[in-house]
Amino acid sequence: FLPERSNLAGVRHILLVLSGKGGVGKSTISTELALSLRHSGKKVGILDVDLCGPSIPRMFRVQDNDVHQCDSGWVPVFVDQDKSISLMSIGFLLEKPDDAVVWRGPKKNALIKQFVADVAWGDLDFLIVDTPPGTSDEHISTVEALRPYKPLGAILVTTPQAVSVGDVRRELTFCKKTGLQVLGIVENMSGFVCPHCSECTNIFSKGGGEELAKHAGVPFLGCVPLDPQLSQSLEEGRDFIQEFPKSSAFPALAHIAQQILDGTSQQSS
Amino acid sequence: QVALLDIDICGPSIPKMMGLEGEQVHQSGSGWSPVYVEENLGVMSVGFLLSSPDDAVIWRGPKKNGLIKQFLRDVDWGEIDYLIVDTPPGTSDEHLSIVQYLSATHIDGAVIITTPQEVSLQDVRKEINFCHKVKLPVIGVVENMSGFICPKCKNESQIFPPTTGGAEKMCQNLNVSLLGKVPLDPQIGKSCDKGQSFLSEAPESPATLSYRNIIQRIQEYCDQRHFQEEKII
Numbered sequence: 001f002l003p004e005r006s007n008l009a010g011v012r013h014i015l016l017v018l019s020g021k022g023g024v025g026k027s028t029i030s031t032e033l034a035l036s037l038r039h040s041g042k043k044v045g046i047l048d049v050d051l052c053g054p055s056i057p058r059m060f061r062v063q064d065n066d067v068h069q070c071d072s073g074w075v076p077v078f079v080d081q082d083k084s085i086s087l088m089s090i091g092f093l094l095e096k097p098d099d100a101v102v103w104r105g106p107k108k109n110a111l112i113k114q115f116v117a118d119v120a121w122g123d124l125d126f127l128i129v130d131t132p133p134g135t136s137d138e139h140i141s142t143v144e145a146l147r148p149y150k151p152l153g154a155i156l157v158t159t160p161q162a163v164s165v166g167d168v169r170r171e172l173t174f175c176k177k178t179g180l181q182v183l184g185i186v187e188n189m190s191g192f193v194c195p196h197c198s199e200c201t202n203i204f205s206k207g208g209g210e211e212l213a214k215h216a217g218v219p220f221l222g223c224v225p226l227d228p229q230l231s232q233s234l235e236e237g238r239d240f241i242q243e244f245p246k247s248s249a250f251p252a253l254a255h256i257a258q259q260i261l262d263g264t265s266q267q268s269s
Numbered sequence: 270q271v272a273l274l275d276i277d278i279c280g281p282s283i284p285k286m287m288g289l290e291g292e293q294v295h296q297s298g299s300g301w302s303p304v305y306v307e308e309n310l311g312v313m314s315v316g317f318l319l320s321s322p323d324d325a326v327i328w329r330g331p332k333k334n335g336l337i338k339q340f341l342r343d344v345d346w347g348e349i350d351y352l353i354v355d356t357p358p359g360t361s362d363e364h365l366s367i368v369q370y371l372s373a374t375h376i377d378g379a380v381i382i383t384t385p386q387e388v389s390l391q392d393v394r395k396e397i398n399f400c401h402k403v404k405l406p407v408i409g410v411v412e413n414m415s416g417f418i419c420p421k422c423k424n425e426s427q428i429f430p431p432t433t434g435g436a437e438k439m440c441q442n443l444n445v446s447l448l449g450k451v452p453l454d455p456q457i458g459k460s461c462d463k464g465q466s467f468l469s470e471a472p473e474s475p476a477t478l479s480y481r482n483i484i485q486r487i488q489e490y491c492d493q494r495h496f497q498e499e500k501i502i
Contacts (some may be wrong), residue, residue: 006395008462019282020279021280021282022280022357022358023358023384023389025417027388051361051390052358052359052360052361052368052395053358053359053395055388055391055392056390058387058388059388061497067424096396097394098391098394098397098398098401099395099398099452100360100395100396100398100402102360102361102365102399102402103331103361103398104330104361104365105330105331105361105362106330108361109329118375132358132359133280133357133358134279134280134357135279135325135326135327135328136279136327136328136329136333136362137329137361137362139327140329145380147441152351161458161459161460161461161462162285162462163282163285163286163458163462166282166285167280167282169322169323170279170280170322170323170324170325170326170363171325172323173323173324173325174325174327177325177327178327179312189362192417192428193421193424194419194421194424194427195426196419196422196424197419197421197422197424199420199421199422201417201419201420202455203273203417203428203453203455203458204305204455204458205455205458205459205462228427228428228430229425230429231386231428231429231430232432234388235386235388235430235432235433236432237407263457266500
């Protein structure tokens with residue numbers, strides 16, 4: 001088995017988006033990071049290994065697409081004619097969108113191995129791996145399967161409150177135990193600016209993500225505020241980075257992507 | 270008499286939310302004893318078995334299932350009126366196991382939580398399908414984080430917009446009850462972080478009113494089912 005000959009041979013950097021907690025915005029951050037990197041001229045793939053709740057296809061408005069096979073395996077779904085963003089998700093394999101994937105660990109592990117080995121990504125600058133919440137089968141299998149390809153590391157997403165941070169601390173331990181470098185922590189849903197009067201309310205508290213990064217000695221990538229225009233974009237599968245550069249979440253999301261790019265260019269030099 | 274069982278093995282949030290962080294589980298002749306918040310509210314979670322807040326439970330399915338079985342078999346709950354089981358997101362080992370292990374007794378049903386956007390609803394439809402598959406009755410759906418009223422100007426914002434009609438439309442389409450909508454309230458997160466009862470801390474909040482209405486509907490549903498069962502007997 002030679003990593004050089006595999007479907008991931010043309011992928012320059014692999015990064016995982018993790019969280020201990022559900023509902024904090026992993027898929028959102030994965031999506032916006034992909035869009036930002038695309039706007040910096042990069043070719044990006046997203047591998048969605050959330051088998052029970054695959055959110056990625058809809059966020060790019062390709063939820064009705066099918067997946068085709070080629071000689072080297074599955075052809076990823078391109079989100080537009082540019083072919084600058086490609087996706088793979090169990091969402092494309094379901095007969096009906098409401099079908100539940102009620103699988104125990106071993107079956108999930110088998111599909112994840114296939115997803116890692118059998119998608120013909122071609123040449124990519126970045127492969128972003130979006131995960132479900134937790135530290136279980138999907139995470140163990142994904143990290144094991146990706147290990148020969150030396151992933152760049154993981155971005156951890158949390159919301160500001162202690163209840164969320166409490167789970168993300170455990171995810172940090174997961175990274176340490178599995179040898180996955182932590183590229184940084186994102187504090188998502190960090191504050192809401194009322195569009196009517198501009199008053200800022202910390203609906204889910206504030207600062208927990210930044211504090212955790214400091215305490216754990218990992219980079220803090222920034223706070224992303226709650227932004228109804230962002231939520232709306234995701235609902236409609238639109239390109240938030242292109243269409244809403246003046247929106248409140250834009251600067252933070254662009255900054256996260258920039259830090260990832262800076263990190264990789266430092267690596268090469 | 271209420272028991273709260275937290276089967277989110279990887280992300281056990283209940284101890285913190287109940288103000289029980291740092292508590293340990295004690296063993297006796299009759300099994301593990303739950304940790305009591307009040308005399309009539311006992312809690313069990315893997316959180317109580319971990320020695321540090323950084324400890325990660327990095328287990329595959331079978332090991333998680335084993336612990337869930339122990340929680341059901343070895344915890345000395347005593348006589349209880351309600352056993353509430355908090356689950357992780359998904360439709361996998363934990364969910365299959367809890368339904369399977371409780372199949373010898375009866376489960377009144379499941380309360381399903383969503384937020385208003387389609388990104389959430391699309392997963393919740395799968396969860397409802399899961400319930401149908403395993404013959405778990407659906408008591409109803411709760412739409413959480415349903416709108417935010419600015420404390421300064423009192424205008425409402427739909428932070429998580431119901432672009433496809435929210436839980437209301439989904440419930441109509443799937444013929445399940447909408448138990449209620451809970452608005453965003455910064456005090457909810459604060460209370461949970463401090464391990465205090467939001468209902469006691471913010472009795473005037475619109476969210477408190479929503480919670481209480483939802484809880485009442487759940488109780489009515491359970492009472493009705495018992496009444497029906499007694500009629501059959």
